Amino acid sequence: MIQITDLRKTFSGQDGRAVAALDGLSLTINKGDLAVLMGPNGSGKTTLLRILDGQLLPDAGRIVWGNSAASLPVSRLKVSVAHVPQDPSALAFPEMTLAEHLLWEELNGRMPRFWRRGITARRLEKYRMLLESYGVPALAEALPRPLNTLSAGWRQIFLVLVSAMRSELSRDRDASFDLLLLDEPTSALDAENSRLCLELIKRLHGEGRTIVLATHDPEVALSLRARICILRSGRLVADIPAAELREDTLPRIRALIAGLEATL
Amino acid sequence: MFGRTKSRRLFNDHFLTVVLTVAALTCSCSRAREGRSQETRIPVIGVATYGAHPILDVIADAFKAGLRARGYEDGKSARILWKSVEGDVNLASAVARSLVESNANVIVSITTPVSQAVARVARGKVPIVFCGVTDPIGAGLVSSWENTPGSGITGTSDRWPYAEQLDLIKAIVPKARRVGFPYNAGEANSRYALEQILPLAAARGFEIVPAVVTSMADVRRAAESLADRGVDAIYVSSDNTVMAGFEAVLKVAHQRKIPVIVGESANVERGGLATYSVDYRRLGDATADLVVRVLKGEDPGRIPVVTFHGEQLYLNEEAARRMGVSLSPQLRAKAFKIYGAPAASREHP
Amino acid sequence: MADLLLAILGVLDSGVMQGLVFAGLALSVVISLLVLDFPDLSIEGTFPLGAAVAAVLLTSGEPPVVALVAAGVAGACGGLLTGAVHVRFGMSKLLSGICTAAIFYTLNMWIMGGRGNLPVLDVGSYFTWAEALDASLKQRWYSSLNAFFHPASILAGLLVVILLKGASDFLLGSELGVVLRGIGQNEVAVRQRGRRTGVYKVVGLALSNAYAGIAGAVAAQYQGFSDVNMGIGVLVLGLAGVILGQELFARLGISLASPQATTLAALVGVTLHQVILAAALRAGTPPTSLRLLAGVSLVAVMALRRRRRALTFSW
Numbered sequence A: 001m002i003q004i005t006d007l008r009k010t011f012s013g014q015d016g017r018a019v020a021a022l023d024g025l026s027l028t029i030n031k032g033d034l035a036v037l038m039g040p041n042g043s044g045k046t047t048l049l050r051i052l053d054g055q056l057l058p059d060a061g062r063i064v065w066g067n068s069a070a071s072l073p074v075s076r077l078k079v080s081v082a083h084v085p086q087d088p089s090a091l092a093f094p095e096m097t098l099a100e101h102l103l104w105e106e107l108n109g110r111m112p113r114f115w116r117r118g119i120t121a122r123r124l125e126k127y128r129m130l131l132e133s134y135g136v137p138a139l140a141e142a143l144p145r146p147l148n149t150l151s152a153g154w155r156q157i158f159l160v161l162v163s164a165m166r167s168e169l170s171r172d173r174d175a176s177f178d179l180l181l182l183d184e185p186t187s188a189l190d191a192e193n194s195r196l197c198l199e200l201i202k203r204l205h206g207e208g209r210t211i212v213l214a215t216h217d218p219e220v221a222l223s224l225r226a227r228i229c230i231l232r233s234g235r236l237v238a239d240i241p242a243a244e245l246r247e248d249t250l251p252r253i254r255a256l257i258a259g260l261e262a263t264l
Numbered sequence B: 001m002f003g004r005t006k007s008r009r010l011f012n013d014h015f016l017t018v019v020l021t022v023a024a025l026t027c028s029c030s031r032a033r034e035g036r037s038q039e040t041r042i043p044v045i046g047v048a049t050y051g052a053h054p055i056l057d058v059i060a061d062a063f064k065a066g067l068r069a070r071g072y073e074d075g076k077s078a079r080i081l082w083k084s085v086e087g088d089v090n091l092a093s094a095v096a097r098s099l100v101e102s103n104a105n106v107i108v109s110i111t112t113p114v115s116q117a118v119a120r121v122a123r124g125k126v127p128i129v130f131c132g133v134t135d136p137i138g139a140g141l142v143s144s145w146e147n148t149p150g151s152g153i154t155g156t157s158d159r160w161p162y163a164e165q166l167d168l169i170k171a172i173v174p175k176a177r178r179v180g181f182p183y184n185a186g187e188a189n190s191r192y193a194l195e196q197i198l199p200l201a202a203a204r205g206f207e208i209v210p211a212v213v214t215s216m217a218d219v220r221r222a223a224e225s226l227a228d229r230g231v232d233a234i235y236v237s238s239d240n241t242v243m244a245g246f247e248a249v250l251k252v253a254h255q256r257k258i259p260v261i262v263g264e265s266a267n268v269e270r271g272g273l274a275t276y277s278v279d280y281r282r283l284g285d286a287t288a289d290l291v292v293r294v295l296k297g298e299d300p301g302r303i304p305v306v307t308f309h310g311e312q313l314y315l316n317e318e319a320a321r322r323m324g325v326s327l328s329p330q331l332r333a334k335a336f337k338i339y340g341a342p343a344a345s346r347e348h349p
Numbered sequence C: 001m002a003d004l005l006l007a008i009l010g011v012l013d014s015g016v017m018q019g020l021v022f023a024g025l026a027l028s029v030v031i032s033l034l035v036l037d038f039p040d041l042s043i044e045g046t047f048p049l050g051a052a053v054a055a056v057l058l059t060s061g062e063p064p065v066v067a068l069v070a071a072g073v074a075g076a077c078g079g080l081l082t083g084a085v086h087v088r089f090g091m092s093k094l095l096s097g098i099c100t101a102a103i104f105y106t107l108n109m110w111i112m113g114g115r116g117n118l119p120v121l122d123v124g125s126y127f128t129w130a131e132a133l134d135a136s137l138k139q140r141w142y143s144s145l146n147a148f149f150h151p152a153s154i155l156a157g158l159l160v161v162i163l164l165k166g167a168s169d170f171l172l173g174s175e176l177g178v179v180l181r182g183i184g185q186n187e188v189a190v191r192q193r194g195r196r197t198g199v200y201k202v203v204g205l206a207l208s209n210a211y212a213g214i215a216g217a218v219a220a221q222y223q224g225f226s227d228v229n230m231g232i233g234v235l236v237l238g239l240a241g242v243i244l245g246q247e248l249f250a251r252l253g254i255s256l257a258s259p260q261a262t263t264l265a266a267l268v269g270v271t272l273h274q275v276i277l278a279a280a281l282r283a284g285t286p287p288t289s290l291r292l293l294a295g296v297s298l299v300a301v302m303a304l305r306r307r308r309r310a311l312t313f314s315w
Helices: A045-052 A098-107 A121-133 A137-141 A152-169 A191-206 A218-224 A249-263 B004-038 B054-069 B089-101 B112-122 B162-172 B188-203 B216-228 B240-244 B246-256 B265-269 B280-295 B317-322 B329-334 C002-021 C023-035 C043-059 C064-088 C093-111 C128-141 C151-173 C175-185 C187-192 C198-223 C234-252 C259-283 C290-314
Strands: A002-012 A018-029 A034-038 A060-065 A079-084 A177-183 A210-214 A227-232 A235-240 B044-049 B079-084 B106-110 B128-131 B153-155 B178-184 B207-213 B233-235 B274-277 B312-316 B337-339 C117-119 C225-227
Touching: A002 A045, A018 A045, A018 A060, A018 A235, A034 A045, A034 A218, A045 A079, A045 A177, A045 A210, A079 A152, A098 A121, A098 A152, A098 C175, A121 A137, A121 A152, A137 A152, A152 A177, A152 A191, A191 A210, A191 A218, A218 A249, A227 A249, A235 A249, B044 B054, B044 B089, B044 B112, B054 B106, B054 B280, B079 B089, B089 B106, B089 B112, B089 C002, B089 C198, B089 C259, B106 B112, B106 B280, B112 B128, B112 C117, B112 C198, B112 C225, B128 B280, B153 B280, B162 B188, B162 B233, B162 B274, B178 B188, B178 B216, B178 B240, B188 B207, B207 B216, B216 B240, B216 B246, B240 B246, B246 B317, B265 B274, B265 B312, B265 B337, B312 B317, B312 B329, B317 B337, C002 C023, C002 C151, C002 C198, C002 C259, C023 C043, C023 C151, C023 C175, C023 C198, C023 C234, C023 C259, C043 C064, C043 C093, C043 C117, C043 C198, C043 C225, C043 C234, C064 C093, C064 C198, C128 C151, C151 C175, C151 C198, C151 C259, C175 C187, C175 C198, C198 C225, C234 C259, C259 C290
Parallel strands: A034 A210, A034 A227, A079 A177, A177 A210, B044 B079, B044 B106, B106 B128, B128 B153, B178 B207, B178 B233, B312 B337
Antiparallel strands: A002 A018, A002 A060, A227 A235, B274 B312, C117 C225
């Protein structure tokens, strides 16, 4: 369980005025949750994700991870957080093969050895089986190919998957908490690739993974049949549990977002 | 992705292209070889040079003129294969090999590294005449100035006439005891010069007072320290750092009235007092002479390395005035060229 | 016809030999530029450094293998300096390389005992035994031919190159190699993964300059001298080989994804470049046209290729 209480973060805007990205946000995410953060641009979604993965420190507020009492920076906690930013290729190595990307995750947090081969037959087999177990044999086939030979859609899917596999591949295996943060994972994809990506996310959720996903597309939220948290100006304005999602929820979400626009 | 057969086909095509290109390039020289084989009497003189450089160009022109004067004209009575590494010493070995394979009867190598590469490739196969090498013993080309029979190599050295230059100090400042020597210890030629000068100076009753500089900015300080230590003259050798800051030496010399003897004529023109200088035209001509002797069948190992005694005296009248020195009429009469003279400078043919 | 054949063989022999001598430079550029994305100018100082160290050791009677290893270690020190200056003081990549090259210009002179040039002519070198073998081969088999083939020397050169390539392939294929390549492709991403990049850059540069130093030692032994100015232009020399190899492989449709293919392409490229230079030298009727000829023939090789390929596709 992640308990977020009264989180605040202020940036200085272009004209020098302080802009509150998070303004007293409180939210609880349970283990195994799939929480969809929604809201217009500037509502604080990305800021929250970046605080959760330890890139940013909040100005005020507490985040309590599981049963550890203190609100330490993520890097000092035994938790595994994988963050796929809106443009995941910023964190990728275009000319390295898929297998090497997986090796990067495996090397996470330890010294690379110069006397050990990087991509061994054993590792390749392991990665192949892992990818096949996630239902993407196409990627298993492409393991020896450089990332930039993949189509944009498959690249996105692969990078989401790589982040999701981090806890399985690296020493984070024994982490007490395992969180996957996805920022607009489908915004750059066409309909078919979106569908594939969402299926993958559902599958990961089905396996009990804790996922926080930011999007501005209500269709994504609905097709995931997930809990929807609507943010406005750095605050939580609505928290709709997955069980309450019905056919008529979409207009309600749209209304909420439209209302947001009116108040802005 | 290419299929296997397609990539193989591409490979075959491309491999052919490479071979054809190399063949086309080689064609022109093989045609030249065919031409030569009909008139085998004409000797082939291979020249491996460093590239364009004012002094090297002077040597090259004098060398060609010297060959012509001795009856070896390019294209008629001899073939001169002129190849340049164009400033990249790492090409010297390839240049040397191409000359050996072109059946050169003698190879002329200009500058130290080129001569070493030629010696490495061609020694024992083709006689070698080097040129423009200051220190052929240190460069490992010959074991002594007298040379050893069977070494297969000889040449000309542009070693500066240190003895004559030191004598010149004596001629201009007869009472001179202490001679200042500013130099950069990191420069090989300066160290070599100092090693050469020390015994020569001792024989002439001079005490050499060295002053080490590490950069151009130190030159003035070094010159002042020499003046403070009471030197009677300053001798500037082939040191590039000191030459770069030569004006600073002159400034101190003018203030403290110390004559500055230099190593080559260009620095006399720049304001140095006097020098006996190597004439690079004579160097080229002497190299041509050696080539002809080797072509006529002389053993290069029996020809001593040719060095030059400075026979060209350069003086600077203006410098003499500002350094408080009077130049004797005998000296003026011997001068090859006098700079800064009130009247038009005199020049002996 | 026989003459022509001999000339071609001579050019190939000379070019391949030169290519093997400078192969270390190509591998050095592969590591610094292709792997680490670091245009490292310090090899203009570490190449002559390797030559100087080897020349000094050989003239004092050390065996050639010791000279090669010591040159590699000395080169690595040069790389450490570049890396340290770049990482510790935040100096730009180009400037830190320029500084190292400048520092080693003077240091190289000191190493050679205050001289700018040291001969490696009359001392036993790595190539001595191979050359003796070549000479006896010529004596026995083709003494009447005006031809100089150096199969033994080429084999000796090849031995070094195979060892160098094997070592670089192993290191680039190791876990460390994956990290080094990652830094070259996306340094930000490496930092995001919580890994410090500085120490790896230093390690990579040390490795790259060790190769440059070994190339310098081989070149000194092959050419017969070590000269402070022999570093001028070696970056371009290595770079030309690497790029040529890459172009060639790309056009042949050979994947460059693996380190083995990349280093092989660099070696093929540097050798082809030297063969072209040797051919240009043999053919060069106007004496000062070497670089022109070399440049034009490089373009010609590439242009011919392109036309060929266009034809293949249109059919």
